[in-house]
Amino acid sequence: MEDIKLLETIEKYLTGEMSDQEMELFETIRKNTPEIDQMVIEHSMFLQHMENYVVRRNYTKLTKKTFEHLLAAGEWTIDSAVPSKAKMIQLWNKYKRVTAIAASVGGFIAVTTSALIMYFSPSLNGNQLLQLSKDIEVIKKNQQAQGHLLNEVKSKIPENATLVSGGSGFLIDPKGFIITNAHVLKGNGAIVINNLGQELHASIIYADKNIDLALLKIEDKDFAEPAKIPFTIRKKMSDLGEEIFTLGYPRNDNDIVYGKGYLSAQKGYAGDSSSYQIQISANPGSSGAPLFNDKNELIGIISTREKLAVGVAFAIKSNKIIDLIASVKEDDELNGKADVKLHVTKVEHAISTNRKVQINNLKPYIFSVRSYN
């Protein structure tokens, strides 16, 4: 009976059937009781699934009806579409060469679906491959340059300093401004390391412990300013269930790690409206790592809290970056020091890109952050 009452309350809350007073009371309870919070999140997920189910069921009914109707009206005949032999032979000839190559490589039967598709849409994949290999060339070159540097400087962390904390961060302005979590910066000094292993001096410009965001600036003559930032910052809320991915440095070996998942709740822990709850398959342990959607939009910053359920993490919403920069600009003490220009999403439907290409483009803008005393 108690359970039923609780479920009823949660459903009333989620469907907006509560009075303001009830709502306020319930939100206080939710904030102070993690179990209730978890139940709210779970039920909101369930209702979403239920809604999806209903929508699809109704739509399927509509398509079936439409099909039957058109079929009865004689739109198509069931046996009229005899295989067009002539065309098949022609196509077979056309692809005979690639087929023969495939067969000689490893037996045609074994060629996987994806490989087949590659053969049949050569222009698209050729292009992607080209772009990828180009990137590899660039990386090779950079690594050679890096090789020289490494001989000269060992580490930019002062010799007698001790590392106290670390995490990930990302560039938001070509001039060298980096966003990370405030809790990543427990020390007084910081360095950042890019995806090629190059260490760069950075100064901590601003840290807001409340929203857990901080602004760093790379101040190093070795820093090569990029021409532009390859992603935009999303101002609006993201959709529940939206596919997301992250790039960060959760490991000690400074290898960039990719993880993908989806947005599981539009509010974070204990109903915190400044963050999202996310479900992410890879290690979410990289605080300060950016969260992207497939439209090249930054939608959040991973901010790992203690006491996490496996696979569940939280991310600060991207509009908090905009807030942070606004308060940095208002701070008189920082006058002129933080002239950050944000690249905010203007067009609602940015062009969707291939994930591999997207990752390759983004990699150079993600940094490992180390803080020392």
Place this chain on the structure above:
Amino acid sequence: MKAELNEQALLKGLANNDSKAVEALYQRHFSMIQHFVLNNNGSFDDARDVFQEAMIALYEKVQSNSFVLTCQIKTYLFSICKHLWLKRLHQIGKYSSPLLVEEESISVEDDLVAFEKQDAAFAIMDRALHSLGEPCKSLLEGYYINKKGMQELAKDFGYTNADNAKNQKYKCLMRLKKLFFTQYNIGD
């Protein structure tokens, strides 16, 4: 009327559950899939099923706020159908001859992953709902699918008042949730 509806209008209609849009999509593109499936070891019924799934994938894509279609509807539907049909041929072990491809297609892997995830969730919900038994199944369907009020449901199901019906609804809902999440969490 068909020709007047351009692609954008069609997609908009589809998003709004307009049966005219669904009809136009069937009229314009089903024969293409029919040809493709029949030429590749399939039957008319296979073509119907595969096209229906592609129609669902397109519909669910259009529904999401972040919707963007970077190619023609025809190309999109064909690409989805091609992947789904290839997969099915593999599953039934009928896949042997080189696949006959007559149309241009694009890479739809990310969309298919999303579609399959939705598909799995749909199947789990469907199974859970059906294994609930009566009157739970009809009661929940009445509330969540047919959007009936508690008063009306009480009358339909012979409960003395709306409160009793509501209690029963929540009891059923708890069972459904349990059934759903047991499956859903294993699946993920």
